[in-house]
Amino acid sequence: MDNYPPTARTKVRRLPKRASYDRLAVHGILDEGFVCHVGFAVDSQPYVIPTVYARADETLYVHGSAASRMLRTLTQRVPVCITVTLLDGLVLARSAFHHSLNYRSVVVIGNARLVDDPEEKLRALHWITDHVAPGRWQQVRAPNALELKQSSVLALPLAEVSAKIRSGPPVDDEADYSLPIWAGVVPVTTQLGRPIDDGRVAAGAPEIDLARFTRFAPRIR
């Protein structure tokens, strides 16, 4: 199945031509982001909290520490929305109205469960660590039992999912193209800089190798 079937809750209503339900497009966006924003409600007040995550096949694992407010109320599955947004460009049109951004975003809704099986939690922490810093997990000290207990992870199935993508130049009203106004796109990229060690790296430690961060390889300065 190559598409996530749109539901009444995930069907994009505003500018539906920008919508995508394509599984590979969704995976690509989720796998490129560093941070997701988790939305949940407590006493009908929404909260939106940034945190780290990883996709494993058709499950999104989210580091729960940032959402302590949610976890306190999480005795069973809780409705959440997890959104990942990648900003690609500022779209500068000739009219204020047609200004826009180039972006790729994914919205996942559903009921999150708290991962309490220690083996699944350990696997999820592995994926989350390697999602942010590929290959890192096997280079570092693994969590001990206490650390594992102190960590919290949520799981959300990739079932109700939509992506929204805008790319390319501005689209102006035909009459505006004659105006003497520059129009186009200012690209926006996320860049990794030169690593800064913490001043206490033990002798013999291998250098950090950003080339392992393959998804970012073309972007390393």
Next chain:
Amino acid sequence: MDNYPPTARTKVRRLPKRASYDRLAVHGILDEGFVCHVGFAVDSQPYVIPTVYARADETLYVHGSAASRMLRTLTQRVPVCITVTLLDGLVLARSAFHHSLNYRSVVVIGNARLVDDPEEKLRALHWITDHVAPGRWQQVRAPNALELKQSSVLALPLAEVSAKIRSGPPVDDEADYSLPIWAGVVPVTTQLGRPIDDGRVAAGAPEIDLARFTRFAPRIR
């Protein structure tokens, strides 16, 4: 008043040493971001949608087009959460557990109102446009009456606000510092690239001048 008074809903409970309620710190984060994530609930299902915004004094104005799902239900003030997150670095520790991100985030909660006064809406669109592309508003064609009507803007007062900030190197368990593992920070920055015109720029149009995008000046490649 230099601080936003923490409330039961904005008091940071997880890692409170990272919390800030300082007005200038909050303003700085809001003014640097491009995109916010707006959280709202429809039939107790949270949604989190990225959109553009601007701060004007102690009000956050949010472009409402992305939140058509919310606006359909917005007959009066609606509880929302607006979060802006700036990612500054990957924090690579010697233990998996102490991995982190350096980031600056602001969470604003409260009841948003739909801006229906045309003059306030026009001012808000001006601020939102100039927030993304400083100085742009006065260079481009202003919205006509129909475009203004088709635009929607939400306003949220900066009243219940908290910031959360992590910076600096990883903090490892003392026993782990002897491990032969590189540890430190990989900086992450948002960069503007060389502008790409849309191929239809009229003769005589001045070049786009990214130096006007002053907040990003040090980051332009």
